[in-house]
Amino acid sequence: MPLHSSGIAIGGAGLLKSKGDRMQKREGPCVGTKGFRAPEVLFRSVHQGTKLDIWSAGATLLYFIIGRTPFAGDPDQNIKEIVKLKGSEDLWEVAKLHNRESSFPADLFDTKSLSPVKLRDWCSRNTRKLDFLEIIPQSLIDLVDKCLTSNPRLRISAEDALRHEFFAPCYETWRKQKLHRLRFSQESQDLGSTLTIPESSQSCSIVNKVQVAN
Structure with a gap:
């Protein structure tokens, strides 16, 4: 045939x-x-x-x-x-x-x-x-x-291939990593704010040092 x-x-x-x-x-x-x-x-x-x-x-x-x-x-x-x-x-x-x-x-x-x-x-x-x-x-x-x-x-x-379900675990991993980085960045900023010396305290410290020097 x-x-x-x-x-x-x-x-x-x-x-x-x-x-x-x-x-x-x-x-x-x-x-x-x-x-x-x-x-x-x-x-x-x-x-x-x-x-x-x-x-x-x-x-x-x-x-x-x-x-x-x-x-x-x-x-x-x-x-x-x-x-x-x-x-x-x-x-x-x-x-x-x-x-x-x-x-x-x-x-x-x-x-x-x-x-x-x-x-x-x-x-x-x-x-x-x-x-x-x-x-x-x-x-x-x-x-x-x-x-x-x-x-x-x-x-x-190519776009649809990258969206295929085979890559779903990769996207989930990337999503978790991104969230982790965002949380770490936010925590670092919060910690930095906590450790920052207030401006008034900085002024007092400078005055005290000047007095000691005199």
Whole structure:
């Protein structure tokens, strides 16, 4: 069964190739560390925004979780590896979004459409340290999954990523530290006020010293 998109079967790559030959579509750069590049980079889109860094951050966290580069190989192989996680429909939609259908690996057209899998299940199959995976909180898995959203338009923003529940303990710690500093500052000010010698007392002290000197 060939790859489907929106219920319409794609018969093969030949039509796309001939169409691409006529249109001479522009290509964007495909730079970055292998295995950490976003789909729009792998498809050589000319529209590459800051969301590609969110994908790279997610891939870096995924590397931390499973202990190896998550998506290895050249751009075509990277796309095939991502398809195993995100599904072929997701990647095909990204290719269409960026007008880069011709960059979609040709051999994926003639295979059965692959469904996405849950990230934790994918990690279980690909990790080098299963014991470590078992202690990874679900909140981190969810954050990584949102960072690795195929469509950059739907991918989580940097601001929302920092507000994610995974970072809640950090914010709570910072809040407590801030309150502690404020209390310490206030107590220091109060103590300073208590130890300050009144102006009248200072004057008396000076007069006494002058009298003793005389």
